[in-house]
Amino acid sequence: MPKLSIITIVYNNVRDIERTINSVINQTFRDIEYLVIDGASTDGTLEVIQRYKNQISKIVSEKDQGIYDAMNKGLAMAKGDYVLFMNSGDELYDEHTVEDVFESSPGADIYYGETEMYNDNWENLGRRRHEAPEVFDWKSFKFGMSISHQAIYIRRSITTPYDLKYKYSSDIDWIIKAAKKSSNIVNVHRYVAKYLVGGMSKKKHFESLKERFKILTKYYGLVPNIFNHIIIAGNLVTYYFKHRRTND
Template sequence: MQPKLSVITIVYNNVKDIERTMLSVLNQTYPNIEYIIIDGASKDGTKDIIYNYKSRLAQFISEPDKGIYDAMNKGLSLATGDYVLFMNSGDEIYGPETVTEVFGSADSADIYYGETEMYDEQWQSLGQRRHRAPEHFNWKSFRHGMSVSHQAIYVKRSIAGPFDLQYKFSADIDWIIRAAKNASSIVNTHSYVAKYLVGGVSKKKHLESLKERFKIFTKYYGLVPNLFNHVFIALNLAQYYIRHRKTND
């Protein structure tokens, strides 16, 4: 029996990208997918595009929400699949065979994960994420940075609780760590599974996001280890930018 996958897309006023994301889900060769779209009452034509595919959707809600993680919780509450995957507007499942390949990589894992390719706003590839997916992943793997993006992780719904709404920017990190703590089997698919649209988050929000991440990592890993880990993160970041600058010179 092939497991049922609930794919949840969150969108608000993204008429430019929503169809591309939807088609990456709807064109999957895997037969047992439940597609749920949660729209935050878009006013730019996004809903009109979604309605074109309404007959192929399991659920479609368009109403105001209290932010992205509130919308994600709405999607989770509607999901009936064995696994859940969040593929937000602008991102894509990597290729038409991806879901088939993910579930074909091992039987009945609690979590499947893979690699992410980054894309700019013109949908030009920027290559692999700076944080590569680790060979082995568990709840401690984020201590040196977010090594697996939420677009690239398939989580068994029975171990996936709701997102903690006290976090406005980094609740996905907390959610993945909690799921990983509950997981007994985590499988690396050793393949690209997602395409991620690099967003233009403001510097203010970026700083607030970093503060939230520090708070989350402290909760799980402890303050002193987290401080040491952030020194490691800073050194890695500096090395990355030095190497990147050399290759561009």
């Protein structure tokens, strides 16, 4: 079985960090290198992390230039065959998740699965609006980010550092780059992550959308991207109308 590097990025999140750590260290899959990159937290987060220092492979606590700079630090330290980012507030779906992912098919370049959303009170909001596609390749993001960052395991040898010119959506660029290099992408057909809604891309939603448009234009072309966004807008309206009617 391969070795997996799980990287957790955190800054001043004392409320949620322990939940994320426990979801990693309680995995039945044992060959995990766990890296925690803290941005010099001042709210007690580091003290919580230190309580688990014997179960964490490496802890770094220092100022950084933002979330993707911190992710690059973790990526540069990683030694595993695969990498997974499970940032503070998010969780692996259950204790068998990693084991099930790697048992689904040997030797894939990328494994991916489905994500469940949770609100700030850790109440289940159900599956993400973008359902994970049955088949995934580098063109699959043309109608939206259909796989969440927490739900994709990528062979480390095909990864590149995050492009720091993108402050809110560099993960989309990063996944597309890896998918373009991949020859074997496996849908594990299970929930693999729990995602805490309300990250930086949500707080800076308009800036994030502008960045996403630039990234998708780079890969898919301007005219196709405009056309695809018309479809995205239509799908969004249909989703919310249907969702509202269901709740009425």
